[in-house]
Amino acid sequence: xxxxxxxxxxxxxxxxxxxxxxxxxxxxxxxxxxxxxxxxxxxxxxxxxxxxxxxxxxxxxxxxxxxxxxxxxxxxxxxxxxxxxxxxxxxxxxxxxxxxxxxxxxxxxxxxxxxxxxxxxxxxxxxxxxxxxxxxxxxxxxxxxxxxxxxxxxxxxxxxxxxxxxxxxxxxxxxxxxxxxxxxxxxxxxxxxxxxxxxxxxxxxxxxxxxxxxxxxxxxxxxxxxxxxxxxxxxxxxxxxxxxxxxxxxxxxxxxxxxxxxxxxxxxxxxxxxxxxxxxxxxxxxxxxxxxxxxxxxxxxxxxxxxxxxxxxxxxxxxxxxxxxxxxxxxxxxxxxxxxxxxxxxxxxxxxxxxxxxxxxxxxxxxxxxxxxxxxxxxxxxxxxxxxxxxxxxxxxxxxxxxxxxxxxxxxxxxxxxxxxxxxxxxxxxxxxxxxxxx
Numbered sequence: 093x094x095x096x097x098x099x100x101x102x103x104x105x106x107x108x109x110x111x112x113x114x115x116x117x118x119x120x121x122x123x124x125x126x127x128x129x130x131x132x133x134x135x136x137x138x139x140x141x142x143x144x145x146x147x148x149x150x151x152x153x154x155x156x157x158x159x160x161x162x163x164x165x166x167x168x169x170x171x172x173x174x175x176x177x178x179x180x181x182x183x184x185x186x187x188x189x190x191x192x193x194x195x196x197x198x199x200x201x202x203x204x205x206x207x208x209x210x211x212x213x214x215x216x217x218x219x220x221x222x223x224x225x226x227x228x229x230x231x232x233x234x235x236x237x238x239x240x241x242x243x244x245x246x247x248x249x250x251x252x253x254x255x256x257x258x259x260x261x262x263x264x265x266x267x268x269x270x271x272x273x274x275x276x277x278x279x280x281x282x283x284x285x286x287x288x289x290x291x292x293x294x295x296x297x298x299x300x301x302x303x304x305x306x307x308x309x310x311x312x313x314x315x316x317x318x319x320x321x322x323x324x325x326x327x328x329x330x331x332x333x334x335x336x337x338x339x340x341x342x343x344x345x346x347x348x349x350x351x352x353x354x355x356x357x358x359x360x361x362x363x364x365x366x367x368x369x370x371x372x373x374x375x376x377x378x379x380x381x382x383x384x385x386x387x388x389x390x391x392x393x394x395x396x397x398x399x400x401x402x403x404x405x406x407x408x409x410x411x412x413x414x415x416x417x418x419x420x421x422x423x424x425x426x427x428x429x430x431x432x433x434x435x436x437x438x439x440x441x442x443x444x445x446x447x448x449x450x451x452x453x454x455x456x457x458x459x460x461x462x463x464x465x466x467x468x469x470x471x472x473x474x475x476x477x478x479x480x481x482x483x484x485x486x487x488x489x490x491x492x493x494x495x496x497x498x499x500x501x502x503x504x505x506x507x508x509x510x511x512x513x514x515x516x517x518x519x520x521x522x523x524x525x526x527x528x529x530x531x
Contacts, residue, residue: 098395101376102376102380102396102400102403104248105243105248105375105376105379105380106372106375108248109248109251109371109375110369111252111255112239112248112252112254112255113368113369113371113372113375120142120365121361122262122263123142123266123284124138124142124357124358124426125425126266126270126271128427129427130270130276132354132427132429133213133214133350134217134276135354135357135427136210136214136217136353136354136357137216137217137218137277138217138218139218139345139353139356139360140210140214140346140353141205141217141218141219141221141222143339143342144201144205145225146335146338147335149229149232149233150331150335150338151328151331151335152186152189152236152328153327154328154331155182155185155186155233155324156236156240156243157327158240158327158466159178159179159182160243160244160378160379160382160461161244161382161462161463161464162178162244162382163176163240163241163243163244163382164243164244164246164380164381164383164462165385165386166244167246167382167383168382168384172245173307173308174308176245176303176306177308177309178241179238179240179245180299180303180308180309180312181312182237182240183299186233186234187233190230190231190234191230193230193233194226194229194230197226197229201223201226202219205218205219208342208343208346209343210346210350211350214350217277220277220281221277221278222281223281224278224281224285225285227285228284228289231288231289231291231292232288235254235291235292238251238292238299239295241299242298242302244379244382246379246383250298254294254298257291258287258288258291258294259287261286261290262283262284264283265283266279266280266283269282325466326469326470327466327469327470329470329473330466330473333470333474333477334473337477337480337505337509340481341356341504342356344501348487348491348492348493348498349497351431351432351435352435352494352497354432355423355439355498356498358423358426358432358436359439359440359443359498361426362440362443363443366411366447366450367450369411370404370407370408370447370450370451370454370455371454373400373403373404373407373451373455374404374455374458374459376458377396377400377455377458377462378461380392380393380462381458381462381463382462382464384396385462385463385464385527390527396459397459400458401452401455401456404454405448408448408449408450408451409447409448411451412443412445412447415444416441416444419440419444420437421433423435423437434495435494435498436495437495438495438502439495439498440502442502442503442506446506446507449514450506450510452518453510453513453514453517456517456518456520457469457513457517460517460520460521460526463527463528464528465520465525465526468520468525468526472516472520476509476512476513478512479508479509479512480509480512483504483509487501
């Protein structure tokens with residue numbers, strides 16, 4: 093495939109994926125902005141609840157990331173019926189896991205919040221938000237799996253439309269429930285849950301039509317579901333290490349103080365938004381790598397690797413420049429408080445500088461996921477904690493406060509942790525062990 097055609101193929105997948113990926117952190121931004129104007133205490137409570145929710149959902153991200161390459165390989169091999177069937181098996185697995193997690197999460201919400209050791213008033217807000225949000229977990233996981241199915245079929249446009257509708261509905265419902273009905277932080281959780289289930293309804297229609305077109309059954313297949321569990325097991329372990337790092341970071345931010353925790357929530361929300369934007373290239377890499385390996389075209393796979401890594405670095409520079417340019421006003425958008433804006437700005441500048449590294453890391457992650465090299469990703473995830481844990485421990489012991497403390501926390505996460513990930517992933521793709529062709 094000539095270079096211009098490859099560029100167009102990457103853009104065809106990455107641009108719509110960008111819009112769909114940004115929708116999820118936009119949900120968080122809307123929640124944070126609306127709740128932030130209720131005060132620092134509700135925003136800090138949202139920070140704890142969001143950390144728990146993102147951990148649970150993040151641990152289940154294999155539902156999307158294992159579904160995409162499984163579908164893409166069969167699609168590349170020309171077997172569209174089996175490709176859709178693999179995706180449908182992932183949907184049933186997502187629904188079952190989501191139901192179990194919703195019940196367990198609603199019962200353990202107070203205990204999960206208590207683990208952070210936050211002040212009583214902050215913990216109370218976190219429990220309200222978390223308890224209601226647990227009932228959106230099945231919807232979130234089904235959306236993950238359905239998105240993975242469509243990506244594997246080389247369709248990133250449909251998820252964009254559904255995500256856009258979900259975001260608009262989320263914003264309207266949250267504003268109505270928080271301020272119109274006076275529900276406070278509970279209104280934010282309720283609006284998001286309803287929007288998530290509306291997205292499930294849209295995906296049910298799309299997947300049903302896709303199954304009819306390719307003569308694929310909508311019923312779950314025992315072997316297919318088991319295969320989804322096996323293929324996602326290593327990705328689950330890989331994600332455990334990532335989420336352990338995130339939770340430990342929130343715990344250290346909590347120890348620094350309530351204002352610092354609220355500031356970290358703002359910084360991490362921006363990081364999540366930038367990460368999903370940069371991850372659009374990783375999604376394109378997943379789909380194209382899986383398709384190329386399914387077709388047995390190793391030279392094409394190598395070209396996709398080189399091109400997406402280059403794009404990831406340049407895109408990271410652009411995103412970092414935007415974050416740096418608006419860093420002084422981001423805190424005002426979230427809270428309207430100039431002191432919080434000053435507190436968080438140095439951390440945002442650290443985040444901006446780290447964006448090119450983040451762009452390459454996300455792309456390489458997508459390449460190896462698309463290749464099904466999940467065992468290595470699980471092992472590498474554990475290795476990255478070795479340099480990061482001492483950095484967090486030092487911060488917890490010293491406990492610097494104000495803007496300096498938050499900036500050092502950002503250096504630890506965006507610098508030490510992300511550079512460790514870059515080192516392990518770069519070492520892997522320089523070899524050939526991750527290349528396995530066939531459906």
